[in-house]
Amino acid sequence: MLGPVETRSVSPVFVGRAEELGTLHDALVRAREGEPQALLIGGEAGVGKTRLVEEFAAAARHRGAVVALGGCVEIGADGLPFAPFSTALRSLRRELPGELAAAAAGQEEELARLLPELGESKAGRHDEDGMARLFELTARLLERVAAEHTVVLALEDLHWADASTRHLLSYLFRTLRTGRLVVVATYRSDDIHRRHPLRPLLAELDRLRTIRRLELARFNRDEVGRQVAGILAHEPEPDRIDAIFERSDGNAFFVEELAVAAHEGCRAGLTDSLRDLLLVRVEGLPETAQQIARIVAEGGSTVEYRLLAAVARLAEDDLIEALRAAVNASILAPAPGGDGYRFRHSLVREAVGDDLLPGERSRLNRRYAEALETDPALVPADQRATRLASYWYHAHDAAKALPAVLEASVEARRRHAYSEQLRLLERAMELWDTAPDAVRRTLRPVDDAEVYPP
Template sequence: MLGGVETKSVSPVFVGRTGELATLTDAFARADAGEPQALLVGGEAGVGKTRLVEEFAAAVRVRGGVVALGGCVEIGADGLPFAPFSTALRQLRRELPEHLAAAAEGQEEELARLLPELAVAAAREARRDEQGMARLFELTARLLERVAAEHTVVLVLEDLHWADASTRHLLAYLFRTLRTGRLVVLATYRSDDIHRRHPLRPLLAELDRLRTVHRVELGRFSREEVHRQIAGILDREPEPGRVDDIFERSDGNAFFVEELAVAADEGRRTGLTDSLRDLLLVRVENLPESAQRVVRIVAEGGSTVEDRLLAAVAGLGEDDLIEALRAAVNAGVLTPAPDRDGYRFRHSLVREAVSDDLLPGERSRLNRRFAEALEAQPALVPADERPTRLASYWYHAHDAAKALPAVLDASVVARRRHAYAEQLRLLERAMELWDAVPGTVRAGLRPLDHAEAYPPPPPDCDEGPCAGP
């Protein structure tokens, strides 16, 4: 609650997507002029595909169009046959009952495979061979063209990544053969679910070659768009620091922004709601045990973990490690680092959720193994990162005697790079560790001179707390 006003989990303000929405509305205008349109909308889970479709559907209805929406359903390894078409046609029948009945007249028995309500009492068994399937596809295309002869119809099929083979084949047929009618066929899918062996992948490649099919890819929000989204959720201007934090942690994913904004406003300590944490961990929990183990290791290794460092900490055979990494990459949990030989989480919030899910002793043990591996082989990470990462590993391993000298060394390196804010944070961490370290360890530390210990004040700071000691 905000001063008696309930915080909204979804922004009432439609943020961004100006270009994408313009593409959809332009397709509707072309269809309204008699030119059928085919569109594919892709994007990662939570990026805002459904919200875009909702805004488009609202605009279509304002302009007098008819929207028929159906969604694919995930059942086991494959979806329900023709599920999105059945749902959409059922909705179309409610919107235009007389027109659909007239369009289906004489072909009710075969079209009943898609829409059972069309079956008549004396229905004969529809042919189920390949010839029968081809006829069903042809009849479906003609049905939609006839219904769309007098009304502009938008047929929306959501979550194509869960589609069964029959749905994929029918959609491909429609995309290739629709030539007349005021019709828009729009399908959405999760791009992050389309792994190398996903059955939708060949279809997308095939449809890419059709000039009549338009692809729309939704990217993540910019900081300004995240700012506007949070303002809509909170119904007030958010603090700049909170916007920066949520933007960094969400990576601009619209759903994650919503969850983090509500969690922060409710004062949750971790900033992750239970529903968000559960969602983030679903893919990890579905991995083989060896892959889950590797994912937990990477979560404690830093934003990117190098191949050789990961191998040293994981303790797996080369082939076993490769198979575990392959499973995590194919599931969209990890991704190869673009700038070095190593791996990182595809989304930083997944890393945060995995790290939060570790047991305290498990986290300490993993950090100790990283620190020991790095001390034994310093060349495992880039030289400019080594002091800071070693200090972090020992600190989170809860080994004060090892952490204190590593933290002080890292603070010196930070000062030499003029990273004064980072140096101050490291010195504060050193003060936190000081009393937990035996006197013999403290006595052996190299003394820091004044120039190493204290960062200079900012140029515009003459007095007060910012001026330093």
């Protein structure tokens, strides 16, 4: 069993995406009939965009299509000019050297701006007319190559695309009218903040009826189970699937990492590489926004805005600016149906929490507990006792935690939450010996009727 696990973290079984793959296959059929197709595939990082494109590319090759892959490259603040087109055309030249040479005949000097292998680029005009001519020649080149061969042009990571790449892609989507061509482009939806340069292009392309746009959702519990089974090469226990599904939020990449980490006995359940990857974007935030992320990580799955403000102790303008930075970076998200914030991924919250120093974690929990004691209305009434008990417990203040935990256990019993009551009473036993005598003497005994459900 160990052999397959050690050599692969990616499931050999393609899971889910039947509808999306069907849409791509339909586009291939239409393209083979001479109707060019354009598709945009969006989804958060790690959700499975690349895997979907790979599966489609393999199926397209099996049906006789020529597949040319290209990807945007992130360099500094902007991407490498025309990088995905240059890579894709280079791939096309390897697959169909004669056809591409014939299609480019007479225009090699200008097309060399995209594909240097065609020759020395012409020292022509560097204005809008010159760019428009390059775009037109590129469209004509693709149409000619795709006249006799079905061609799939797949461009990945548009969120890193430079302006020239975005403009060329927009031109192709608008002008390609003939040829057996499928153009597929992918982008990370969680990277497209309000001021991202790709956002206007997506809004513009949405209005074109010739473009189909797919948004990949996270996996459900059954799909996660099949993915884990493929990675481990055996059917995992239901409890393990439940745990991985809850922690991964159905993100395919996180499922892979957690499945292998659990199998290898990683104590924290997060490999060092995954933890580092999860923290990269957080560490790129301004310092105040990083501070807010750390505070939210200790507050619970969702933290109300007023509670967050009380704990952060920042001027309101500074707090809002920090929250905006964290939301734009897709670290935090407004809580649905409420006035609060949560992490977009529970694993990012876990990684941020794990990165806190022991004293830092205790201090933050004490701040939460003190803020809640000062103003109980900061959280919903049905959560108050449980959250206060949790904050004091993780603040390592036995004198405050013991009575709070016992009160929360009584509230849990009142609501017939007996498993939660048992967990709280176990915490009370843990705290009993470390709590001051003066605190223990103020607590009334808990009888069997309060501990055991009727």
